[in-house]
Amino acid sequence: MNCNARHKDPAAYPGGGRTMGRIVKSVRYAAVLLGTVLALQSPVTGAQDVIRIAEHRSVRLDALRTLVPDIERELGIEIRVVEYPSPALDYFTKLVTELRSGNAPDVFTVPRDQQIDDLAAAGYLADMSETLAAWDGYEALAPLARQLAKATFDRKSYVVPSILAVEQLYYRKDILERHGISTDQPADWQDLLDRGRAIRDKTGHYALLFPAGLTWGTGAYTEGFRHLLAGSSDPLLLSDAGRYRLRSAGVRDALEFYETLIEEELTPIEPLLSPEPWIIPKYEMFPAGELLVTTCGTWCVVFDWGPNSRNPIPDLEQRVATWDMPGKHGGRHVMAALVYGWAVNQKSRSRVRARQVALRLGSVDASIAYATGLGNVPARLDAKEHEGFAALVHLHDAHAQLTRASAVQTTVGSSTLMAGVARATESLLTGREDAAGAQELLFRYVSNILGDEAVEAAAR
């Protein structure tokens, strides 16, 4: 028997040789198919002229879509709007994961100024300093907007400011007046708390809401804690060396204020522990007159309670008014935040074009398009001369306050800080900690994550 001959003869082993042949053929086909797919996926010349913009929430998407045709025409580019999930937290999470993986859009917004440091330190944001310095709109920006567009660790600008949120205490003027409760500006924290007690005792409703807890996310810091810290006995959150001062008297003051609200049942607790904690107090209780004072920004009079909102308050301007946030021992302040500043992806293949798009989105007409739907105010002071802004009467006062508004400075690690504040305030809501315990919890959480070098150990 010729073993070799039989070995080579495919017919001697039915199916064996044919099968191998089929496998080799299949591998060839697969390689050709893979090559074709890869060729189709690879960048082609001309793709640089397509700029992708990340945007979320229907109001913002609508505003952007009205602006895109003009920008495309002016810059001779094609813009693709990439729709992101609506809730701010989901938007930010998706954005960060895509920035990390290198496939994020060319232009996107940074929801809050506090997040600029963390994104810039991670290397996700293109430096906009020179672009902004050469921009004719730069000097027209509110000084606070220019300041908040910079990262604290290198003093470079990373976003084009478009709109700002001006935040104060909003109260139900109609109900307070009906019950004979003073509507004068509270002089200090004690006065504000006394007003809250009067509201509780005379109306039987909740008096004061300062966002808190884990599910409110960054809002526990941005819409709650920082208002208190700014008016505390020690408002500086950073030391001269740029370290977080979490054992300061100011942090303790703020947490003690929360503690008082909770202990004296001045604030609703259950809704703050629900999955979407803003819905019941902001969208239901305040319009229904079951919560009478809350921190909020200019967006509330449009987005939360305006005529096109889910639960509009009729005759809003007569029924709702604002107080400045009083300080612990007197004084008063208006907080502002740079929201949704336009940033450029450091890994964008078309950074020059993307920067032009970002600047265009910082123009007055673009910021008014956004302000109209969202209720925030344009970051540029010259917006007041724009005819589109004349129609936004409800925003004029807030816009005028930009020159006196302030903010609490944070630095790299602000995301951790905000998560820590959410935890600390949640521990107060659940009664697991008192103010001292919550402060220690905040300190340990932040120092555990950022390292001891990022946090002042002593109460200085």
Add this chain to the structure above:
Amino acid sequence: MVGMTLSYEARKQLYLRLLMAPALLLMAGLIVFPAFYAIALSLTNEALLGFAARDSSFVGLRNFTRLFTDPLFWNSLKVTLIFVIGSAVIGQFAFGLLSALCLRRPIRFKAIFNSIIVLPNAVPEMVVGFIWISMYATGEYGTLNRIVGWFGVEPQQWLFSFPLMAIIIVNTWRGIAFAMILLTSGLESIPKDVYEAAKVDGATDRQIFFRITLPMLMPTIFLYMFVSTVTTFAIFGLVYTLSRGGPANSTEIIGIYIYNQSFTAFQLGYGAAVAVVSLVISMLIGVFYVRALKVKI
């Protein structure tokens, strides 16, 4: 001849290995590599934000030290344990067995009953979450509140007042079908003549169930327990949709805790450390079922 036989065997082996290669490659790429990558990640301060996102560094066991001193981690383990025992070990198993026993009898509209039980398992878990959000909705328009309202009960905030029980009920509802299908196949495998012999010997229904059905169903029960415990341990979407782990971490199962650490606090290294501990616990559960109970799978 020997050489030729080996050659044939070699070809056959090569052929079989080639057939297995895609599956093995997928497992290596999607299961084994990520597991080892997670272990490596857990030893760093890797983050999605801040300087650590650009230049992460080796931190040894710091993440694990932090984890074991974090009360929220222990809370999530406790919540997960209650969730797994409540929904998979008790709820799904009890109702699955009951359904399997009932539907073994000749009843009218059997196919319809089968479909009703299987349907929840066919719905994606996010959709299930949204359906039950509507069921548990607060105020008088929530479906459950309307039902209890017929009996004069005031509207409740179900996901606030009974959060853990609420998610256990949803997961039980969703998982009955899997238990029923597996236990039905187990019941079908028990020889009929054993029952006939028992009846001839005068055994009661109760005796038949406890002395024949249950013991002979044990391998299937353990198989079910193994699969359902491990899969329930890894649940994420259903609970995230319903409660996001709240209120006050009362439904923060381990999957949610990992997500929150990795993608809300953006601490990938720490999140990976929790995932590694979760993996070890899952493996221990597997070893417990497979080895300690001497069940051959």
